[in-house]
Amino acid sequence: MGAMHAAPDAPALLRRASAWVEAHLDRVLPPAGTGAGRLTEALRYAVFAGGKRLRPALALASCEAVGGEPDAAVAFAGAVELVHTYSLVHDDLPAMDDDDLRRGRPTTHKVFGEAIGILVGDALHSLAFESLLERTPDASVARRLGLALARAAGVRGMVGGQVDDLDSTGVAPTEERLERLHRGKTAALLAASCEGGAIAGGARPEQVEALHRFGLDLGLAFQVVDDVLDATGTAASLGKTPGKDRDAGKMTYVALEGVERARARAADLLARSLAALAPLPRSQDLAALARFVVERDR
C-alpha cells in the first residue's frame, strides 16, 4: 500500500481498500467449485458484486488515523464486509425486502434460489468471525474486534434495526424512531468499522471512542442520504429499484420532513462527525470518505 498523496481522494481510498480487502476475501473464501454444491460459487457471487467497500475503507483509514499500519486492520475490514454482505443477501430475500436487483445485478437468491440465499448469508456470517479470529495475531485484539463486530451485528445493532425497519411500514415517522432505526440498521456497523480499525491500529481508549462517535454520526448521515436517494434517484443512477421505501410506506426522513430538510440534516450530521476527528493525528482520509458518503449520488 503506497503512501497517499497530500490531498486525499475518496474514490482512490475506496479503490485501495477494495484491492486490499478483495485480495484478502479471495484468500479466506473457499475456492469456487470446491465443497458443497453451488455454495462456493454463490458465496463469491455475493461477495464480489462490485460493492463500494466503504466499511473496509473506513476501517483502514481509522487504523491509519491513529498511527497504525493499515495491514493490521485488513482482517477486521474483511470481516466487516462479510457481515455487511451477509446482511444484504438476507435483506434481499422474498420474506424481507424481496429485491431482484442489487448493484445492477440479479440478487443472490434470484440466481441460486432462496435456500442457498439463506445459507450464503449464514456462511458469510460465520466466515466473518472465523477469518477475523484466525488472522488477527494478538489474541486480546482479536477478542475486542470480534466483540465490536458481534455487538454491531446483533439484536442491539443491525438485526434490531432490520426489525425496526420491518415494523416501520405504515407507521407515522418520528425523529426518535427514525434515529433508532438508522442507528441499528446502518450506523452501528459503520461505527464498529471505525472503532475496530482504531483498535487494530493500537489506538488509545479516547481515540477508539472518538472514532466510534465519528462512525455513528457518519452512519446516520449515510442513512439519511439513502432515504433522499430512494426518493430522488433512478434505477439507472442507483443500480437498484428506487422509490421502494416510499411505495412500501416505510418510515424515512423524507417522509418526516421532506427532501430539502433531510439533506440539511445529513449535512449537520456530517459536520458533527468531522468534529469528532479533531483530536486525531492523521484524519484527512477519514474526512474525505465522510464527505464522499454524504455527497454521493448512488
Place this chain on the structure above:
Amino acid sequence: MGAMHAAPDAPALLRRASAWVEAHLDRVLPPAGTGAGRLTEALRYAVFAGGKRLRPALALASCEAVGGEPDAAVAFAGAVELVHTYSLVHDDLPAMDDDDLRRGRPTTHKVFGEAIGILVGDALHSLAFESLLERTPDASVARRLGLALARAAGVRGMVGGQVDDLDSTGVAPTEERLERLHRGKTAALLAASCEGGAIAGGARPEQVEALHRFGLDLGLAFQVVDDVLDATGTAASLGKTPGKDRDAGKMTYVALEGVERARARAADLLARSLAALAPLPRSQDLAALARFVVERDR
C-alpha cells in the same frame, strides 16, 4: 453444581447442563419486551423450546473429562447452543425444510412470521460470538473457542452439510456422500462442542484431539440414529413430523442399507467414539451421554 454420583445418568447430566446453560442464556438474551418489536420474544421462543441441550452437556462433560471445572465451559456451551438453535430456526423456514412443528410446538417462523424467523437466526448467530467472547476471561482461550465454533458452523461444517442435504434430494445415496453430509450437518458442531469444552478445561493438545474425534464419531452416530428415527418413529414419539426425509427422497442411511444395518452402523460408531475416550482421566459422563444419544427413541 454438585458432584455427580458414581454411576453417571445421562438424563441427569442433561438436566444439569440445561439448568446451567439456560440460566446463562437467560442472562445473555435481551429481556423480552425490550428493543425492537417482537424480536426479543421471538428469540426467547426459539431458545427456550425444550431442547435436550445435548451439545452443552457434551461441552461441560468434556471440560470435566480433562480435569476442568465445568463453570469454565458454560459460556462456550451457551454459544454452541445458540448456533445450534439458529440453525434449527433457519432450517425450518419455508425455503428450507418448511417445517411447521419442532419439539411439538409451532416453529418460530410459524408464530412470528418468516422475516422474523430469518432475523432470529441471524441474531442468535451473532449473539453466540458476542456472549462467548465477552464471557470467556482468557483472551487466548476465547479466540480458540470462537475459531472452533466458527469453523464448525461455516462452509466446511454445518452450512456445507445443509447444502449437501438440499442437494441430496432424489440422489442415490453412497456411503461417501452420506458421511460427508452427516459430518457437516451434525458431527462438526458436536465435535466442536467436545473440543471446545476440552479447551475451556485447559486440556493438553492430545486431549483436545481425542475429544474432537470422540465428538465427530458420536455426531455421525447421532445422525444415523436420526435417519432411523425418521423412518421408524411417530409424530407423538418424535415431537416432529416423521418420514419427511423419506417422503422428500432425501439421502439417508436407511435408504442406503435399511433400518437394521443402519442401527448396526450407529453401534459401531458409538464403539469407536468410546474408544477415543480411553486416555482421558474422567470420561464416564461423556460415555453415558454417548450411549444415551445412540439409544434414544426421539
